[in-house]
Amino acid sequence: MAETDQKDINVIRFTDNACKSIQVDKLLDLYLDLGTLLAIDTNDLNNKELQSRKDQYLKSLARDNTQILLNSIWELPTEKVENNIVAKLPKSKFILPREKPAPKPKPLTKWQTFAKEKGIKTTKKSRVTWDEVLNKWVPRYGYKKTKAEKEKDWIIEVPGNVDPYTDMFEKKSTIKQEKVAKNEFQRLRNIAKAKKTKVPSMGLPPTPKMTARQLNTAAQVANISTASLGKFQPKLKKEKTLSKSSVLNLKKRKLPAPTKDEEYNRNLKLADSLINKKPKLNLEKAVNREIFDQETSISERKKGGGNKQRKRRNNQNSKAGREFKKTTGKKRR
Amino acid sequence: MKTLSEERTKLVFEKLCKYIGENLKLLLDRPDGKYCFREQKDRVYYVSESVLKLAGNVSADNLISVGTCVGKFTKSGKFHLHITALNYLAPYAQHKIWVKPAAEQQFLYGHNVLKSGLGRITENTEKHQGVVVFSMSDLPLGFGLAGRSTAECKHADPLAIVCLHQADIGEYIRSEDTLV
Numbered sequence: 001m002a003e004t005d006q007k008d009i010n011v012i013r014f015t016d017n018a019c020k021s022i023q024v025d026k027l028l029d030l031y032l033d034l035g036t037l038l039a040i041d042t043n044d045l046n047n048k049e050l051q052s053r054k055d056q057y058l059k060s061l062a063r064d065n066t067q068i069l070l071n072s073i074w075e076l077p078t079e080k081v082e083n084n085i086v087a088k089l090p091k092s093k094f095i096l097p098r099e100k101p102a103p104k105p106k107p108l109t110k111w112q113t114f115a116k117e118k119g120i121k122t123t124k125k126s127r128v129t130w131d132e133v134l135n136k137w138v139p140r141y142g143y144k145k146t147k148a149e150k151e152k153d154w155i156i157e158v159p160g161n162v163d164p165y166t167d168m169f170e171k172k173s174t175i176k177q178e179k180v181a182k183n184e185f186q187r188l189r190n191i192a193k194a195k196k197t198k199v200p201s202m203g204l205p206p207t208p209k210m211t212a213r214q215l216n217t218a219a220q221v222a223n224i225s226t227a228s229l230g231k232f233q234p235k236l237k238k239e240k241t242l243s244k245s246s247v248l249n250l251k252k253r254k255l256p257a258p259t260k261d262e263e264y265n266r267n268l269k270l271a272d273s274l275i276n277k278k279p280k281l282n283l284e285k286a287v288n289r290e291i292f293d294q295e296t297s298i299s300e301r302k303k304g305g306g307n308k309q310r311k312r313r314n315n316q317n318s319k320a321g322r323e324f325k326k327t328t329g330k331k332r333r
Numbered sequence: 334m335k336t337l338s339e340e341r342t343k344l345v346f347e348k349l350c351k352y353i354g355e356n357l358k359l360l361l362d363r364p365d366g367k368y369c370f371r372e373q374k375d376r377v378y379y380v381s382e383s384v385l386k387l388a389g390n391v392s393a394d395n396l397i398s399v400g401t402c403v404g405k406f407t408k409s410g411k412f413h414l415h416i417t418a419l420n421y422l423a424p425y426a427q428h429k430i431w432v433k434p435a436a437e438q439q440f441l442y443g444h445n446v447l448k449s450g451l452g453r454i455t456e457n458t459e460k461h462q463g464v465v466v467f468s469m470s471d472l473p474l475g476f477g478l479a480g481r482s483t484a485e486c487k488h489a490d491p492l493a494i495v496c497l498h499q500a501d502i503g504e505y506i507r508s509e510d511t512l513v
Contacts, residue, residue: 258336260369263336264361264369266339267342267369267370268358268361270346271346271357271361272358274343274346274347274357275350275354275358282459284459284460284482285459285482288457288482288485291484292457295487
């Protein structure tokens with residue numbers, strides 16, 4: 001059964017293919033871009049057929065559209081290369097959407113942000129300038145500029161305020177070198193800023209003259225920069241050294257937060273220690289208590305009540321009371 | 334929410350001890366579950382641990398308040414009690430001052446309590462002792478420091494300051510936005 005079925009299908013297919021023509025009619029012409037071998041069909045789909053026999057309909061549609069694409073390829077000029085017919089595809093017109101997101105704008109350098117903030121606009125300089133000594137056009141930079149410079153500066157006058165034996169050529173070259181180094185430092189700093197990486201704050205910055213503080217930190221960093229982290233370095237008596245953590249960018253370690261039970265016990269202990277604090281001899285409190293005792297005794301005596309024993313005790317109290325009166329007499333008046 | 338460091342806990346406890354003395358232990362040792370002190374943006378909160386667990390779901394930036402705000406740490410590192418702490422100070426207070434009805438309003442407007450407004454005072458109150466201020470009908474109104482000791486009060490002139498004002502329940506209206 002299966003074999004006969006297969007044969008039947010083959011026969012049907014064969015006859016189907018044979019029937020199909022090269023000519024395909026479309027209501028709207030396809031958009032063809034031969035450079036990318038792209039055909040876009042803008043015709044409406046047949047809804048009825050799409051629902052009833054989806055696969056077959058889509059397959060036939062694809063075949064028809066491919067046929068149109070191949071027809072248009074055959075219209076191109078062809079040539080024979082090693083017994084093969086080759087058509088040269090034209091340049092593609094279709095603009096493919098980009099795969100990756102658009103690149104972000106470059107972060108501004110320190111100078112650019114400053115200029116933007118201040119509204120400084122740079123005018124474009126000409127590439128060459130007129131040199132009046134050499135009587136020719138000299139570029140602003142590049143090998144031709146250095147050549148011209150050499151030609152011009154075959155002799156440099158030593159100014160009056162400088163030691164007459166200084167080498168002015170060497171001086172000039174060192175100034176130039178420092179400028180280059182500074183520019184390089186700033187370039188690297190801009191890159192670091194753009195990438196948001198941390199730049200070590202220590203060390204020697206490329207400045208011609210360093211402050212005492214900068215020298216001090218540099219010396220201290222050098223002191224710590226040994227294999228043993230400066231443990232065996234000789235030290236002066238009053239020398240202040242940097243902490244290792246500040247140089248190595250270490251974080252200060254903290255004690256872990258106490259657990260709830262630990263915290264509870266700690267709090268209880270603290271409360272206990274506060275409550276059971278040994279009371280200092282509070283003079284004021286003692287005096288106040290004395291006044292209170294006296295007054296109660298006086299009021300009792302005035303009432304006329306009380307027995308002998310109480311009177312005796314009151315007499316004892318009155319001695320202390322007299323002493324007190326001397327001290328706080330002013331207030332009572 | 335941070336747990337208070339030991340130094341800060343000590344400052345908080347010392348301040349509370351001024352008002353409630355030994356009863357401080359009752360705040361820590363409660364029959365209805367454990368309570369603890371927590372710190373958030375320099376404010377100290379007294380929270381039950383069950384509520385604290387729920388508060389863990391809110392990020393620290395978005396958390397405005399949890400439990401009861403007891404007070405805050407000033408920039409110079411001192412601890413100040415807020416009026417919101419009154420709920421816990423009033424029942425445990427060891428030294429109290431009762432204010433006459435006529436002087437109630439003056440106190441609630443943020444003024445000190447004068448001798449003329451003093452209704453009753455706890456025996457043996459020392460000078461500069463923390464006291465809780467009550468109305469004559471035993472309604473807690475606020476707290477402050479004793480300006481005079483009990484014995485001195487009896488002989489003070491009517492305009493003498495008996496209680497230095499620190500906080501009163503009028504603050505709930507007066508400083509509504511800064512209280513939390």
